[in-house]
Amino acid sequence: MRRVLVANRGEIAVRIIRACQEAGVESVAVYSEADAASRHVLLADRAVRIGPSKPAESYLRADTIVQVALATGCDAVHPGYGFLAENAAFSRMCAENGLIFIGPSPEVIDQLGDKVFGRRIATQAGIPVVPGTGDKAATYEDLVELGRTAGFPILIKAAAGGGGRGMRILNSEAEVRSNFEDAQRESLAAFGSEVIFAERFLTEIRHVEVQVLGDHGGTVVHVGTRDCSVQRRYQKVIEEGPAVSIPLESRHRIEDDAVKLVSEIGYVGAGTVEFVVDMKTGNHHFIEMNTRIQVEHPVSEMISGFDLVREQLWVADPEHRLSFTQEEVSLRGNAIELRICAENPSNGFAPSPGLITELVLPGGPGIRVDTHCVPGWKVSPYYDSMIAKLVIHDVDRPAAIRRALRALDETRIGGIHTNIMFLKSILSHPDFVANSVHTKWVEQHQDELLEPPVRTTLQPA
Structure with missing residues (x-):
């Protein structure tokens, strides 16, 4: 593989381009009119404009993207997440034109895109479903x-x-x-x-997922669990890893079930197997599998030390096997990912597009920021409101929370509304600190969380 077309935008396009650079692979970016000055356009070896700002006229144009990939001499296409990432027809179109689709086969995407089929496979493999x-x-x-x-x-x-x-x-x-x-x-x-x-409908559940990777030789490994229970209207707000909210033995059972499911279907590439855990019984149930890299993949990278996107590039070649074994996966400390969004929590979380007049991002040990934004960047109304991911790692969960609060205190974004204060309120809430939240917790406490946060003292371990 010499050259990869990145069929996406924003922070995930930046993330893929960086992985390509470190792997010695050239990258070609595509961009819409609104993204002409985006960081992913500046970082790529080459960039091609593919249409107007509306996604339907640019990033969702599978035919145009394949044409650009062929015209620029690409060997492969990386779809990132969202847009065409789980589009079997796009994956098939790439294959028909001699392009490697960095992800599973179109048949697997079709199968797992159908949640009813996913339940059937899980049941056949002896994995509990709701x-x-x-x-x-x-x-x-x-x-x-x-x-x-x-x-x-x-x-x-x-x-x-x-x-x-x-x-x-x-x-x-x-x-x-x-x-x-x-x-x-x-x-x-x-x-x-x-x-x-x-x-x-289970009333109090944890949303726990497992990061998995598979290669063409049939090897499947997991890279631990993530807890994505802090959600608002089924959309994740904060993700953590590993899922220390549940006992270690339960985590191992969930990881084993995830590997069993993925092995059953011959999965290639990075994916996520999602479960719910009933807080009343402790029982876990499979709900679905996502056939792509996830927004929250940096959580698994921070606790494992593995570059999951580079691994995607590697195993896309049928001759290559995963670069590590399950025995080499050793999880260290705790990581928390915070989705920073251009939205106004006090106005019903309405999107807040506009010009970023100030952008001060945090730094220091154990802090990673994934973003495509720079000072003077205009947040477009055409795309998802997430403008950055703040990922924090430390020796344990209390230390990671302290570091996350410090990082948010350091962050300044001017010219638009953001959810930074809302994130601080969640991190400071006694329920979150005690790790006793569930998927409906944010909605039940939303009015309280919209108030300025009251810090809970977190003693060093």
């Missing part, structure tokens, strides 16, 4: 039967969905009746499929 409507498309009668047998509330999901879109909590048979067809229409409009399924 009680639900089984491994097929759910009918109205299936939802009613689930509510009667497992008990309400139940949770409807789009089989082809993700990121919390298309999810509805139903509390009674009457709500099933009034929501079923609407949910099908919403799923069809958003994901091109009206297939839905349902699970029993």
